Amino acid sequence: MQKTKTTVMIVYILFLMIPIYWLINMSLQPNRDIIGSFTLYPQNLTFDNYRRIFTESGWAAGYLNSLTYVTMNTVISILAALPAAYAFSRYRFIGDKHLFFWLLTNRMAPPAVFLLPFFNLYQSVGLFDTHIAVALAHCLFSIPLAVWILEGFMSGVPKEIDETAYADGYSFPRFFIFIFIPLIRSGIGVAVFFCFMFSWVELLLARTLTSVDARPISVVMTRSISATGVDWGMLAAAGVLTLIPGALVIYFVRNHLARGFALGRV
Amino acid sequence: MATITLENLAHSYLAQPAGEADYALKQLDHVWSDGEAYALLGPSGCGKSTLLNIISGLLVPSQGRILFDDRDVTRADTVARNIAQVFQFPVVYDTMTVRENLAFPLKNRGHKANYIAARVSQIARMIGMEEVLDRRARRLTADAKQKISLGRGMVREDVNAILFDEPLTVIDPHMKWELRTQLKALHQEFGHTMIYVTHDQTEALTFADKVVVMFDGRVVQIGTPDELFERPAHTFVGYFIGSPGMNLFDAEIAGATARIGETSIALDAAYPASGGKVQLGIRPEFCRLGNDGNGLPVRIERVEDVGRHVIVRAQSQAGPLNIIAHEGLRPGPDDTHVVFEPGRINVYVDDWRISPQEENAVPAGGV
């Protein structure tokens, strides 16, 4: 039994890793090797593709822009979702059952046409090409998920804790911040992961709502590719570079994730 | 049904236990007689759940053997042991009806449909759930779910033993009493070997023929409820059983006389001299207050009326003590001393009870 499980796990992880390995493999080869000969590992190891990308301007700024709006989005989403999730987990109120589904429906708008009014809206309130614009727009995706995840963790905290705290003379804000939030720390870790994930990988809104000052990394990447035509090596190197921040984030939150998932309240 | 023998058993959750402190269950030999009802009593963390899981096969012990009759089952899995277990929190199969829940263990073992139907309705009657047999289990209250768990535990007739792991934790107090009575009746009717884990002495003493008291990973005493009350083998048993628990005083013993501080106390037998920490144990039920200057001088601090009797909380030079006084013997304002019934005093050396020298042979007071 355990053996079968391990085998399945290894096969699945290989399935996930081999395409990524291939990307890294190609990013470390010169173009003539990529096209000329088929090799499982770089025969003429070169960092040229990376060097060329870094000498072009805009990379550092692109990273910084992406990380800025992703962080803003995560903070806003969590701050707004905390009280809402608390309400869903503790109270019944008019419309509570449909409210959550309504929140989810905001993920269902096909982006192509909605991009234009989004653009108009953010331009008319003077937020076009700012980090906060992308952060706010991404709230559409991240808030419903954050509310749902946090609600699960909060429902796992017995209600008696609230009542005891009030009986001990805690005010609601003091109780919420000093007692309740520490109890659902791992849940917040999991919610942060999902907010980060959906904001980091989303492209269309981020591209539409920015032009120069807040341009995200993946847009910078596509631009430098199109300038040089089909340049496989550089395309691969650019792909690898956009993988790194995500990989770093999960590496740093891995223990929180493991703990949060182990509580199994998602 | 079977006699369960534990041989040289011990368990540690660590892979390489360094010393005795690393063992959650310290070395133990014991025979659970076929058809008896046992209670496994102790505070949380004393190792009673570990012992239960070893018997049920959910845990393989670090050392020792378990025999069901003559068959070694130490490494056999739960199914092979053919036992039933009821857990602390209700475990029901949410998607099934109450009927399907009760039938599940029988169905998995391939019993015939008409046998299953008959057995299920019999059990449903016992646990009082005939009305709701076709309801889904997930909508029921915690009480009802736990009754289903109990029912599932008892539905198989041929089990070697039924194990209960604090099964009444989530049950309302008035239901607790009723279910316990039912369990006892079931035991008398079917004669299964039952092992009932609890930290509640009332549950243990009313349910079981024999109570096994555990403390700190060790079985400290196995006995009938009367034996635990009158002759606690360990100071922990004295303290844990009884309400309030046994009074203990540091003392010196010389033959049949004990000294607590300045006071001499006559024992009903002579005890051998020994090193170590010597203590006298006397239950509050066997202490009498008086004012004639005999016994241990005390100062009464508080009197609590608990209905049939009163509990007197008092202070002596050797530490606090409790006295239970019945109607007509209520403490007076001038009571200054307490006298112990000589036959009821137990002597402990390093927490373990010691027997008098040549019990029955030595006349009181003589050395």
Place this chain on the structure above:
Amino acid sequence: MDRTQNNYAWLFVLPVLVLVAFSAIIPLMTVVNYSVQDVLDANTRFFVGDEWYREILRDPQLHAALGRQLVFSFSVLAVQIPLGIAIALCMPTRGIWVAVTLVLVALPLLVPWNVVGTIWQLFARSDIGLLGVTLNGLGIEYNYTRGRWAAWLTVLAMDVWHWTSLVVLLCYSGLRAIPDAYYQAARIDGASRWAVFRHVQLPRLTGVLTIAVLLRFMDSFMIYAEPFVLTGGGPGSTTTFLSQFLTTMAVAQFDIGRAAAFSLIYFLIILAISWVFYTVITRSTKI
């Protein structure tokens, strides 16, 4: 958990409502407005009523795209949900491997969507990609830019690669919430491995599966960047899904009115199907 009736709870939900409504309601109104007009340029538009809607509903090309989209989305669910549950059942539950496995499993989720297309383009190409070269080497004729099946299956494989981990993570978490006593009781009751899954594990996964099914359905129904990068919708229109159709209409042909009417219909289809999933799954757990 027993929840108390308290309509002041709306105050707690208010920040979420304001944030979401800001980005949701005004754009939606604008799109509704577009959909009843013929927009020639920023200042010239005519009111056309429901003409666009009727045209869209009759358009055979769109029917074909909708059909392809439904087949694709249901294939995605049919592969990813069972596979995700199976992988989650195989995940380690304790020890150092938990964190390592979680990191590796979560990695594809953090790849920007156009990069997913790039990775698979490089991986699957029949001349330089490991997958393409291997398959052809094994004697299987494979070229996703020419073969219809090859293209469709490659897009599906890419989506499985990209998103199955989401289902895995959600189900893993759901499985971890099942107390040990349930497994122990099932063992004592003599339940088979299948019975444990059917009666202990699956009933306790319905919550996470609701969300997994909804998210996977919505996102696969709106899939755009990945197949666009990989196949550009080809060969022919094998992998031209609704989103790409819509984008061509809105951006390339700048047919805003028609595209707006189309996206509202599109939105309503997603909404309706999601609602069916939502009620079916939540009902089935409430009986």
